Amino acid sequence: MERLNMLRVNLTEGTVKQEPLNEEWVKQYIGGRGYGTKLLYEELEPGTDPLSEGNKLIFANGPLTGSNVPTGGRYMVVTKSPLTGFIASSNSGGYWGAELARAGYMVLVFEGKAKKPVYLWIKDDKAELRDASSLWGKDTHLTTDALLEEVGDPKARVACIGPAGEKLSKIASIINDKHRAAGRSGVGAVMGSKNLKAIVVRGSGTFKAANPEGLKETLRGAMQKIKENGVTGEGLPTYGTAVLVNILNQLGSYPFKNFQEAQNEGAENHSGEKLAETYLTGRTNCFACPIGCGRETALDDKKGEGPEYETLWALGSNCGVNDLEPIIRANYLCNELGLDTISAGGTISAAMELYEKGYIKEEELGVGPELRFGSGDALVYWTEKMGKLEGLGEKLAEGSYRLSESYGHPEFSITVKKQELPAYDPRGIQGIGLTYAVSNRGACHVRGYLISPEVLGIPEKLDPWETEGKAQWGKTFHDLTAAIDSSGVCLFTSFALGADDYADMIRNGAGIDLNAESLLEAGDRIWTLERLFNLREGLDAARDDTLPVRLLKEPIPKGPAEGKLSRIDKMIPEYYKLRGWDEKGVPTPAKLAELGIK
Amino acid sequence: MPRVSFFGIVREIVGEKETLISGGDTVGSLLEAISAKYGMRFNEKVMETPERKLDLILLLNGRHIEHIGGLSAPVKEEDHLAVFPLVGGG
Numbered sequence: 078m079e080r081l082n083m084l085r086v087n088l089t090e091g092t093v094k095q096e097p098l099n100e101e102w103v104k105q106y107i108g109g110r111g112y113g114t115k116l117l118y119e120e121l122e123p124g125t126d127p128l129s130e131g132n133k134l135i136f137a138n139g140p141l142t143g144s145n146v147p148t149g150g151r152y153m154v155v156t157k158s159p160l161t162g163f164i165a166s167s168n169s170g171g172y173w174g175a176e177l178a179r180a181g182y183m184v185l186v187f188e189g190k191a192k193k194p195v196y197l198w199i200k201d202d203k204a205e206l207r208d209a210s211s212l213w214g215k216d217t218h219l220t221t222d223a224l225l226e227e228v229g230d231p232k233a234r235v236a237c238i239g240p241a242g243e244k245l246s247k248i249a250s251i252i253n254d255k256h257r258a259a260g261r262s263g264v265g266a267v268m269g270s271k272n273l274k275a276i277v278v279r280g281s282g283t284f285k286a287a288n289p290e291g292l293k294e295t296l297r298g299a300m301q302k303i304k305e306n307g308v309t310g311e312g313l314p315t316y317g318t319a320v321l322v323n324i325l326n327q328l329g330s331y332p333f334k335n336f337q338e339a340q341n342e343g344a345e346n347h348s349g350e351k352l353a354e355t356y357l358t359g360r361t362n363c364f365a366c367p368i369g370c371g372r373e374t375a376l377d378d379k380k381g382e383g384p385e386y387e388t389l390w391a392l393g394s395n396c397g398v399n400d401l402e403p404i405i406r407a408n409y410l411c412n413e414l415g416l417d418t419i420s421a422g423g424t425i426s427a428a429m430e431l432y433e434k435g436y437i438k439e440e441e442l443g444v445g446p447e448l449r450f451g452s453g454d455a456l457v458y459w460t461e462k463m464g465k466l467e468g469l470g471e472k473l474a475e476g477s478y479r480l481s482e483s484y485g486h487p488e489f490s491i492t493v494k495k496q497e498l499p500a501y502d503p504r505g506i507q508g509i510g511l512t513y514a515v516s517n518r519g520a521c522h523v524r525g526y527l528i529s530p531e532v533l534g535i536p537e538k539l540d541p542w543e544t545e546g547k548a549q550w551g552k553t554f555h556d557l558t559a560a561i562d563s564s565g566v567c568l569f570t571s572f573a574l575g576a577d578d579y580a581d582m583i584r585n586g587a588g589i590d591l592n593a594e595s596l597l598e599a600g601d602r603i604w605t606l607e608r609l610f611n612l613r614e615g616l617d618a619a620r621d622d623t624l625p626v627r628l629l630k631e632p633i634p635k636g637p638a639e640g641k642l643s644r645i646d647k648m649i650p651e652y653y654k655l656r657g658w659d660e661k662g663v664p665t666p667a668k669l670a671e672l673g674i675k
Numbered sequence: 676m677p678r679v680s681f682f683g684i685v686r687e688i689v690g691e692k693e694t695l696i697s698g699g700d701t702v703g704s705l706l707e708a709i710s711a712k713y714g715m716r717f718n719e720k721v722m723e724t725p726e727r728k729l730d731l732i733l734l735l736n737g738r739h740i741e742h743i744g745g746l747s748a749p750v751k752e753e754d755h756l757a758v759f760p761l762v763g764g765g
């Protein structure tokens with residue numbers, strides 16, 4: 078079938094060239110996360126400094142982005158991460174990716190560095206770099222409004238960075254449609270290092286399915302499953318993700334104060350139920366999404382999206398803050414300044430511990446409030462300073478690892494591969510700890526959401542305290558997720574859909590010949606290629622596939638999971654074996670041959 | 676008396692956050708006692724909606740009941756049951 082194209086933008090030269098996609102790569106790696114990884118693996122010079130001209134910044138849609146497949150609006154940003162030094166692939170929804178597909182492109186690759194700030198304006202087959210000097214320094218909301226006005230088309234879509242990305246914060250995000258983030262691993266800093274402020278896109282094309290009749294049939298079944306599933310049909314639409322706060326807290330696996338504890342007596346005050354009673358004003362959807370997990374909130378004269386579960390935890394419980402107001406303020410600031418909320422929260426919580434234990438000195442705070450757990454004032458003030466890289470904020474903007482290390486105490490940084498952990502304590506939920514430890518992009522819950530079986534009981538209930546069998550569950554989830562992330566569909570559909578549904582959608586929608594088995598194999602191939610990328614960049618399994626020492630040595634002090642530690646050592650060797658990797662976590666030649674990786 | 680907390684949509688249906696309920700020495704019989712207390716509201720909407728039974732996540736003292744004997748898990752006087760609708764997220 079006819080494929081969309083790729084645009085190669087050389088910012089040093091100021092050139093924009095259209096190129097066809099590599100059909101062989103599409104077959105093997107699908108698109109999105111997979112295609113982006115393949116492209117980066119083939120083109121990036123090993124050892125490249127992530128913030129140098131040599132790095133490449135890739136925006137990759139899946140072949141279903143922009144289609145009528147439910148939630149088909151996702152894109153992935155792939156690059157070498159300045160936070161981890163390994164692969165970054167950050168996913169986002171909203172409407173920007175679908176608009177890019179309408180304009181005729183699946184992939185954008187940016188190379189080099191512009192001499193002065195620029196933005197890329199794509200209107201169907203016309204694409205040009207334009208001056209963005211007047212926007213430099215502006216937050217993501219002002220930038221979006223100014224650009225929509227400048228291109229004279231309110232229906233155009235904007236992805237941009239804020240001051241954090243411009244000033245190269247290693248936890249900077251890329252924000253599209255004002256409220257949606259390709260959040261993790263510092264992708265915003267790579268964009269800033271290239272002097273690329275924004276990408277504005279408007280397209281007029283429509284999606285053409287490879288097999289329209291087949292797709293119609295597949296979608297009928299998929300929509301039915303999404304509607305009937307308890308999570309996608311009811312839980313997520315009604316409560317969003319925030320309703321998880323109370324569940325995780327009741328389980329005693331809801332990290333509190335930088336993972337010093339795992340249950341928070343005040344959590345109810347920032348729960349989804351509380352949010353619904355107070356600041357919630359409505360629901361939002363991404364492109365073509367029948368689920369609509371997004372929450373719209375209002376505070377003073379501001380309106381925004383979120384906070385999501387992860388954000389409530391990171392900026393709330395992890396910093397000991399239970400009041401919704403400062404959490405929402407800090408959430409809005411992160412979106413406006415372009416910071417990843419998970420890493421922002423993980424960094425402030427580490428700073429609070431460093432301060433309370435006497436390593437960060439009072440004089441370093443300037444006129445700012447004391448960095449004490451539970452202080453909403455500190456949360457809001459230091460989030461702003463971090464996003465603007467002012468005063469101590471400059472150190473915070475480096476992320477918790479570099480911050481803690483600069484005080485000689487890297488153990489206060491709760492990170493894997495220098496990326497901050499998400500909102501589930503791996504001491505009380507063993508399988509998710511495996512995902513954190515082996516995730517190619519550093520600590521991450523959405524590389525394989527084992528919370529689904531371990532906490533929610535989907536597709537079946539697994540005991541979160543057990544390690545047995547988790548390696549196999551992990552591998553299956555990791556492979557399936559890699560394939561979903563490459564298709565352009567939202568991972569949340571996987572509460573209701575299985576590998577065969579995705580294979581049917583990709584085959585009928587995009588003409589890539591897949592069944593459930595070959596889809597999982599594609600996921601395995603993608604995961605393995607990410608691994609090869611990381612190994613080439615110096616990954617050492619013993620040092621990098623592990624958890625922070627606190628989670629391995631300091632038992633949960635109280636609550637239902639009291640006394641628990643993470644036992645990743647019980648799962649990782651088996652996981653490597655299942656992957657066809659040797660005991661050092663290196664894919665064997667036989668495995669590479671099986672996957673067709675040369 | 677065992678303490679029972681309600682969350683999400685279940686909280687809206689029963690109209691309160693928490694209650695003390697006697698009359699159950701297993702999770703199953705405690706659920707029956709809850710049904711008796713909240714009557715049709717709870718029975719119809721939580722146990723059996725016209726379309727389907729609401730999927731619940733039941734935690735007894737922070738443990739999912741699945742791992743401690745399911746509905747026949749024993750309940751003691753000082754125990755705490757948390758009743759959640761099935762939800763999800765990431």
Ligand code: SF4
Pocket residue numbers: 148170171361362363364366367368369370371567568569570
């Ligand atoms: S489920 Fe939520 S995040 Fe996923 S596409 Fe829908 S609204 Fe967006």
